[in-house]
Amino acid sequence: MTNARNLTNLSTMSNTEFYNEQKWCEQCKGYVRFLMSVNHSYCVDCGGRVRLFNRDDDTRFADTVQRHKWQAS
Numbered sequence: 001m002t003n004a005r006n007l008t009n010l011s012t013m014s015n016t017e018f019y020n021e022q023k024w025c026e027q028c029k030g031y032v033r034f035l036m037s038v039n040h041s042y043c044v045d046c047g048g049r050v051r052l053f054n055r056d057d058d059t060r061f062a063d064t065v066q067r068h069k070w071q072a073s
Helices: 002-012 016-020 055-072
Strands: 023-025 030-032 034-036 041-043 049-051
Touching: 041 049
Parallel strands: none
Antiparallel strands: 023 030, 023 049, 034 041
16 A cells, blocks of 8 residues: 555656756856766756856855754764
8 A cells, every 4th residue: 555655646746856956067157957977967058067066055065064963863
């Protein structure tokens, strides 16, 4: 019964999050849509490699994780 319920939930889920996902492109200087390969992701506009965050956002994210990691244990 649990498997049937999970399949029903999956079939009704929207894929909009997938299509709206963005990563940072250093060449374009902004968050862009991207194509993903096995090892890297690439900007759909310029073809450059992209990463999850720009440097400032990466630092902020790491600081937030450090401040709140005690809550996860």
